[in-house]
Amino acid sequence: MGTDGSAWIVSRTARAPSNIAVIKYWGKRDEDLILPLNSSISVTLDPNDLSATTTVSTSPDFDADRLWLNDKEVSLSSHRYVSCLKELRDRATDVKDEKTGIVITKEDWKHLKLHIVSKNNFPTAAGLASSAAGFACLVFTVAQLMGIKESFPGELSTIARRGSGSACRSLHGGFVKWEMGKRDDGKDSIAVPLAEHHEWDDLRIVICVVSSRQKEVSSTSGMQESVQTSPLLHYRAKEVVPKRITEMEEALSKRDFSSFAKLTCADSNQFHATCLDTSPPIFYMNDTSRRIIGLVERWNKSEGSPQAAYTFDAGPNAVIFVPQKSGGALLHRLLYEFPPPEGMNLSSYVVGSTELLEALGIDKLEDIRSLERPIESPKRDEGHGELAYLICTRPGNGASLCE
Ligand code: DP6
Known part of the structure; x- marks a missing residue:
């Protein structure tokens, strides 16, 4: 003392x-x-x-x-x-x-x-x-x-x-x-x-924060309900995940973005399928989440190989992985299909690292309006404000002391 x-x-x-x-x-x-x-x-x-x-x-x-x-x-x-x-x-x-x-x-x-x-x-x-x-x-x-x-x-x-x-x-x-x-x-x-994180240095992450009005079921109680009622969850845990863990470890060790992307999207989709298989069913994704899935899937299909990968946790927000070289193109597609809410400035709509905005050559709101339509994107509708904002980030370090 x-x-x-x-x-x-x-x-x-x-x-x-x-x-x-x-x-x-x-x-x-x-x-x-x-x-x-x-x-x-x-x-x-x-x-x-x-x-x-x-x-x-x-x-x-x-x-x-x-x-x-x-x-x-x-x-x-x-x-x-x-x-x-x-x-x-x-x-x-x-x-x-x-x-x-x-x-x-x-x-x-x-x-x-x-x-x-x-x-x-x-x-x-x-x-x-x-x-x-x-x-x-x-x-x-x-x-x-x-x-x-x-x-x-x-x-x-x-x-x-x-x-x-x-x-x-x-x-x-x-x-x-x-x-x-x-x-x-x-x-x-x-x-x-x-x-x-520096062993796979060119991976970038864009988080799409989706405006949500509904209160979600917490992960803790959602997973309890799935354990009790979803046959798919038990099949997944026993038969699907062990194989995917091995495949994901291999994709990571080879920095194989294509396999990483396929596994990531498939696993997110299966997790949400087990939520739907729960009684009563749990819906974490909403229409905006599904539009984001559509955007990535269309892009991947039109290029003939995975350009980006999405994943969703117990809520509607999307987390999208993309190799650095395609980061600008991802942001282009997101900003084209999800322009910022009326009256919001660019620096509040795209937060975190500015690297991808720079790659795309955008530094003011007007630049978004003049973005060309990506070849696979549907014609722009006038809907604004489905996304609250985007966070541009990357993989990083674990816990550390601040002093
Ligand atoms: C969908 O760790 O929040 O994010 O252990 O009950 O606290 P508790 O649950 P939590 O569940 C996270 C679920 C998930 C998937 C994941 O992070 O692996």
Whole structure:
């Protein structure tokens, strides 16, 4: 404790990215430990564009664990927070804070309380999965503060997994596999890095944030309903995904965009088919989502090979992968078919990296109106505002300390 008995505070700040699955996790075999029915593979998104930043502080003055998410206090009483914090406290070690010289022992951590302040760098209202980045960041930051060392590879990911299954994949950068594991205690259900983001450097990602009016079924309850009622989900987990995981690993190791694209689209479509096969059926995609699928499918068909790949999670937003050289052409098609809502400026409609706008030679709204019709696109209708905005990003690094 403080050498002169005065109050002190010790903190750490870290950042963790969102991730998007290209082979989807949908369905648990153990609800409490969050063990999945199948392995999954994801791409980590550049934390500069989509991440959570979390500061965790401890002080003898704090009398309870507390959490603030995007400036609003949130209760830590839910089972998921309780189990993550317990698992972390159980692994805390003796630490000496370099800045203050304060020494905190393993024993002290049992009683010391935490204040956790977390913020996303993207609008929460956008309906982009933020729980993955949030839980990964919370677990990573607390582990740094408490000096936790992994006693087996992937141990930290088993804790992030207890917060939200997909969170375990956000600890790593690049391309990540969540091994479903076989054990009942979940020790082998871990995230493993497959390749760093710079190993496949020319991949670009455009996220289409679709305006949505309806409240969606949460992933957690949606997948519970699918496990209980969808025969397709069980067939998928047993017969389809194991083969696709192997094929996706091969596509990634060869940087084979064509196979990557086919697998990504097929797996997204099958995931949404299992949602439709659920009773009552769950609809995450809407008409705009389906128009985006149409745009990509038409383009791929007209070129005779995959130019881009789409994937959708538990909501209507599209995530589109494209090789850098075709990024401008993708943006051309998106802006042609989905011009910005009336009165919106270009920099609010296309956010994140400006690389693709530059490749397309667009720097003002009027340029969008004069875009030529892509050969395979239907005649432009006058509909505006189906997309809220676009985020141009790329694969990126995993969780890291900010100091
Ligand atoms: C469609 O990780 O949000 O995004 O484990 O219940 O917290 P819980 O669910 P969550 O589910 C993510 C489902 C998905 C596919 C994926 O990310 O693999």
